[in-house]
Amino acid sequence: MSSTRTAIVTGAARGIGAAVALRLASDGYAVAVVDLDETASEATVEQIAAEGGRAVAVGADVADEQQVRAAVDRVRSELGAPVVLVNNAGIIRDNLMFKMTVEDWNAVMSVHLRGAFLMTRAVQADMVEAKFGRIVNMSSTAALGNRGQVNYSAAKAGLQGFTKTLAIELGKFGVTANAIAPGFIRTDMTAATAARMGMDFADLIAAGEKAIPVGRVGEPEDVAHTVSFLASQDAGFVSGQVIYVSGGPQG
Numbered sequence: 001m002s003s004t005r006t007a008i009v010t011g012a013a014r015g016i017g018a019a020v021a022l023r024l025a026s027d028g029y030a031v032a033v034v035d036l037d038e039t040a041s042e043a044t045v046e047q048i049a050a051e052g053g054r055a056v057a058v059g060a061d062v063a064d065e066q067q068v069r070a071a072v073d074r075v076r077s078e079l080g081a082p083v084v085l086v087n088n089a090g091i092i093r094d095n096l097m098f099k100m101t102v103e104d105w106n107a108v109m110s111v112h113l114r115g116a117f118l119m120t121r122a123v124q125a126d127m128v129e130a131k132f133g134r135i136v137n138m139s140s141t142a143a144l145g146n147r148g149q150v151n152y153s154a155a156k157a158g159l160q161g162f163t164k165t166l167a168i169e170l171g172k173f174g175v176t177a178n179a180i181a182p183g184f185i186r187t188d189m190t191a192a193t194a195a196r197m198g199m200d201f202a203d204l205i206a207a208g209e210k211a212i213p214v215g216r217v218g219e220p221e222d223v224a225h226t227v228s229f230l231a232s233q234d235a236g237f238v239s240g241q242v243i244y245v246s247g248g249p250q251g
């Protein structure tokens with residue numbers, strides 16, 4: 001195996017994905033920063049380069065089969081065959097069930113589930129050939145149920161089943177698959193949730209600090225740290241798991 005391994009992080013222009021890309025770069029990976037908007041991904045790439053790491057920005061919609069194939073081909077030729085994949089790209093289209101449109105249902109399923117499937121299918125042969133691979137799928141505490149998120153919670157629960165099946169199918173090739181289920185992480189996505197609820201983001205954070213056992217909301221780096229562990233060589237006996245990164249259970 002070459003000394004520099006390649007990792008792909010989707011939805012890495014900002015938020016959790018950007019923190020994961022930075023962390024994997026500092027762990028020594030060459031990182032493909034995949035996002036819808038390639039220009040937006042440049043900021044993450046520049047930050048990685050400033051810290052001495054290696055990365056490329058790749059524009060792709062993870063729900064589009066052709067764009068996924070083209071993106072992974074580019075990663076192979078510019079950085080090398082990927083052995084780590086973090087399926088992090090995500091959107092929310094929240095509404096109460098009785099008001100939810102089919103478009104909002106489909107959009108969320110496409111990015112989270114179809115996107116994770118297409119990306120994973122596109123890279124699995126590289127991992128099998130390397131006899132080493134680490135797949136990390138971004139689920140959510142919403143998988144346990146969350147008002148106004150019937151589409152998102154179904155997709156995030158679906159990702160947990162997807163993860164466990166990948167672990168069963170790919171384990172004998174040295175490939176692990178795990179899911180991370182973050183709770184409240186301070187990003188644009190939770191800021192959008194506050195706006196939907198008609199709340200100031202600061203008030204939503206204050207409510208989170210009261211409800212979360214460790215007394216604070218999460219930061220993207222909390223999730224990145226867990227990805228770093230799951231992607232590490234020594235985590236090879238951890239597979240098919242869902243790790244809740246949520247500051248403790250809420251009663």
Ligand code: NAP
Pocket residue numbers: 010011012013014015016017034035036037060061062063087088089090091111115138139140141181182183184185186187188189190
């Ligand atoms: P974010 O700040 O909204 O970032 C998500 C990124 O994904 C954006 O850069 C977005 O691009 C990109 N993206 C969306 N659709 C895409 C597509 N089809 N193809 C490629 N990229 C796409 O969200 P975040 O809070 O960092 O969340 C990251 C992941 O963690 C998501 O899967 C989310 O569901 C999950 N999560 C977040 C929290 C939380 O509290 N924040 C909690 C649990 C789970 P654009 O900017 O162009 O839309």
